[in-house]
Amino acid sequence: MSIRIPLLVGAVILIAGLILSMLLTDYHLRLLNLAAISAIAVIGLNFAFGYAGLISLGHAAFVGAGAYGVALLTTLFVWSPWLALPAAVAGTAVLAMLIGVPLLRLKGHYLALATLGFNVSFSIVAANWIDATGGTNGISRIPELQIAGHALTDERSYLWFALLVLAASAAVAALIHGSRHGRAMIAVRDDETASSMTGIDVPRVKLAAFVLSSVYAAVAGALFAFHMRFISPEDFGYAHSITYLAMLVVGGEGSIVGAILGALLVTFLPEWLRFLGSAYLAFFGLFVLAILIFLPSGLAGIRRPRSFRRHELIKWPALVAASKEARP
């Protein structure tokens, strides 16, 4: 795969974001910031779920690990935010590896429930380990990010930074998707036996996808912490894991563009449905259900012709390509 598509994806995100950042009010810029941060997390979830087929209901715990990581390092140990960020991301990756090695032996709904249990446990610990996490009061006074002496305190300049990170994340994800590692993940999702027969190390590919997804989650969590400058356990409950999964499924799993569209739609939907008042969430559930029933490949699937949907599109070429490359 050429370098063109990742660059194109990144450039489109930046240009669209720049234009929007000039037109919108502060409140909408804030929502756009949250959407961009969610999009980074959802692109990460796409590695685990969209490519490798691992149903994770614990993604919010990794977002939380990144957020608590930077919050603790900057407030308790007074590190520079730019030093805390990579440290928190690395720490989250190690956590994901420790969790992933035992948990990834499970499949399907067993994995879903185990990761759900992990997320619930994370919330319980975050809410009760008061010395470190501040309990339900959370951690406040997280310092702002600074670039060349300019503090990213207002929504517009933070959005530019978030979009830069989102564009880079999407471009890297597109590169991985096109590489043999990405194809190996997709092959594992479609048929574990067949892919192990072609020489793919299935447990390693699964772990790589899981850890990669947690790295994206941690980056999103760190960005969230520096944006809100206050975090508490309820920002990372398992309901948020379900929201991330819903964003991915609504947008179209297995698609980076879909992940971004899903994050945008699910973040802005409450705004557009404001006329429904308190009935909004009741409607939201029905809306997601309608998308599942009527658009089984999500928003990103709309442009594809029906005969080319989802599995048919990826399954065989991915396996064939993976089998060719795996030969010694």
Add this chain to the structure above:
Amino acid sequence: MTDLIQLLINGLAIGSVYALAAIGFVIVYSATGVVNFAAGQFVMFGTFAGVAMLLNAQLPWPVGYGAALLAMALFGALFFAVLYLPLRASPVVTIIIGTVAIGITMQNAALLAFGSWPFRLPSPVEGVNLTIAGATISAHAVAVVIVTALMVALLWLLFFRTSLGIGMRAVAQDIKAARLMGLKVNRLLALSWVLAALLAGIAGLMLGPMWFADTSMGDPIALKAFAATIIGGFGSLPGAIIGALFVGLSEVLGASYVSSAYKDLISFGIMILFLLLRPQGVFGERIQDRG
């Protein structure tokens, strides 16, 4: 000692409620393969069906309970038609997200109808206490354990002594073969959803007097029911009962002897340990390759 007896009875009572929720969850899972993430909201609907009939409509309790359970049975049939039929051919995750989506709608519909203020659902044996070996125990807790045992016995009769139940088991085992044998498969699948909704309704009516009826009570119940089915063995009915009693006891005993803040960590920690060391649970699932 008297403390321990009290805790044990309370643990068994709360475990019985989890058991009914878990049994409904397992019946639906074995018949239709759907992991129902709205299972907790079903129980919440049961409680609020009781609130609507007993508190709002002021019906006497035998009529009110009957009306609430009738409403739950209809709801189970509706769930079958709106969620299961359109999504039955979709991948597991799509169905999981679908049940989550419906769960969100259920919770917020209840919030719109009843508000966020908690209700206190009365028990038919309100205020009656029993003394067992010096320990004072509410009659409601004892009644909950007895009703649950009765329901389990009835379910056993249904599944092993009636042609209807045997047909449901046949569908759970192999839908195609059951259809070829002339069973009305769709009707039996719908019946498993109705049965799950009824059991959740009974669980909800019994839980109401123990907890405050609150529209956000569904999620914790679902999580406990999941932990129970994993510990007991996914897809196994005896497993769901044993697992649920264990979860109820560990919750009540853990809160009293270990730490009330970390009481839920015990059941989830044990659930994760089971997943890692013995994913088939105590009783195991017949089809071994699911783990």
